[in-house]
Amino acid sequence: MVRHHFFTTAFSLVQVVLVAVVVVAASAARSHAGSDPYGLPDEVETALQAALDANYSLRFDEADALLRSLEPHREKHLMIEFGFVLTEWWRLSAAVLEEDKDASRPLLQALDACIAEAEAAIARGDPTGEAQLVHGAALGLLGRWHIANHHWLRSYVVGRKAKASLEKALQINPELYDAYSGIGIYDYFVARLPGIVRFVAFGGGESDPAVGMRLIQLAVNNGHYTVTGTKAALVLVQLRIEKDPAAALDIADELVADHPDSAFFRSLRMIALHDLGRTKALAEEATIQETLLAEGRFPAARTAQVHFARGLARFVAGDSKAAEVDFEQAVAQADPSDPWGTWARLYLGRLADLRGEREAAKEHYRAVKRMTNRMGTARLAARYLRNEYVRDDEASRMLLPD
The missing domain is CATH 1.25.40.10 (Tetratricopeptide repeat domain)
Known part of the structure; x- marks a missing residue:
């Protein structure tokens, strides 16, 4: 019973955090001044960042409007398609309504469309790795939803596919440091599972959480979009898994300093202080x-x-x-x-x-x-x-x- 509870809680957080950091999470400022590894036009990059950032402050209508302004670029750049998915994800997850099937329907429909678009783009050729990264991120969201609804086998299958797509993205484009965030979080949580669960469900998998954390730090230091999302994920890690609210508060304070109007980040700070x-x-x-x-x-x-x-x-x-x-x-x-x-x-x-x-x-x-x-x-x-x-x-x- 205890082992089952640990497995479901930890694997659920694998998906929660995987989603938060793998997806093109909003960051008010780019983590590096270097070139964009996704090759997005400047106007697309600016609007996309603003739309994604609006999600952190739960301004979903503003995010939708910004993304709709990018419609002429939508077919060529999958990040825009995924931006719509991410807005639906934040709308649902910030409300903690993943177990409500009616509330989940817009997200699931958006995910189906995004995964299909990513697979079509991969089949046509994916020179920048953008399609593989979006594919992995979308599958991560889908796996998280399955976990929330206790679809254990489906979440396992989808989670493994998500990691594989992220690894392929890095093979195509080693500059996609954002992918390391999702891979690192996945490896970290697999390592934290009891040995028998890790062996049965994941074929053994990584057994040292520090390995996953090193990959996460690589994304924090070099990622393009994932710095803010990774920090939010790490707050949950420190609160729920490491049981270190002091470390969680340090990270939450950084998030609030950058996003003082975010009700979501301030709720994380409230939890850490409690x-x-x-x-x-x-x-x-x-x-x-x-x-x-x-x-x-x-x-x-x-x-x-x-x-x-x-x-x-x-x-x-x-x-x-x-x-x-x-x-x-x-x-x-x-x-x-x-x-x-x-x-x-x-x-x-x-x-x-x-x-x-x-x-x-x-x-x-x-x-x-x-x-x-x-x-x-x-x-x-x-x-x-x-x-x-x-x-x-x-x-x-x-x-x-x-």
């Missing part, structure tokens, strides 16, 4: 997020996140009454695209348990279980239906324990 027990800094982060929302620099759809952040800071500080007000506001104002409304409902259950109101707590946990699972909320709700929440229990030391 796991570190930095109560005062967590309260300060909540205030910053509240200001960004009031100034229109956060999307209105992230209102629940702001209320949750403030409630979380008050909860860990021991101010249960004020925290309850914040969590109730988060639930009341939650947009379907904001996962923190679900988390707020879970915390209302925890507060009810702390007051000794077990039936009220169970009502909240049952409501959470009826909602789409958002980063482990359904599993935590099931746990607390079996056993009441106790402050500072093992599951609450990490904000995202599962």
Whole structure:
């Protein structure tokens, strides 16, 4: 049971992080001033970077508009096709709705079209390696979706194909350092699996996580598009696998410095601060997020996140009454695209348990279980239906324990 849980959690993160770093992830500034290894025209490069960057701030309509402006170049440059896929991916994954089949449909349709276009481009000839890299990135996204929906065998097959395409991209064009990011993350997570799982599922595979990390660092130092995406991926690695929230916070701080208006990156920072027990800094982060929302620099759809952040800071500080007000506001104002409304409902259950109101707590946990699972909320709700929440229990030391 433990081994299965480790396998599903780790392999899920393989795909989560593979996607974040292999895909043409947005970076506000190019990682190097050297020549573009993809050979994109300057106007395409500029618009594509802006569109991808908009995804990090969850400005999806802006990203779509920028990508549509590149329509005349779409047939020749697969990165544009993949940009549309990436926008759908961020729209879905930032909302943590991968397990919602209706919400997933636009992404799956975009992925099917992109993979077909990449395969056609590969058949015609791929002199820059762009088609192989896009093919691998799109397959990585598809594998991640299969994992989220517990399609284990499909995700394994797709994941191996994704890595193979990235390796072919490097064979064609050794300057595509972006590909090392996905290969490195894949190797890192395979190495972190229990030996028997690694042998059965991956034919042995790499057994030293440091090997994968060296490839990741190669991409960070030399990549064209992947610096920001890789850093976001490494925050998750440090939080979920290495259990090193201090290292996660260092990286999250770098991301927030470059993207101060990103609700997503600020949510990563919030998680790291919570796991570190930095109560005062967590309260300060909540205030910053509240200001960004009031100034229109956060999307209105992230209102629940702001209320949750403030409630979380008050909860860990021991101010249960004020925290309850914040969590109730988060639930009341939650947009379907904001996962923190679900988390707020879970915390209302925890507060009810702390007051000794077990039936009220169970009502909240049952409501959470009826909602789409958002980063482990359904599993935590099931746990607390079996056993009441106790402050500072093992599951609450990490904000995202599962």
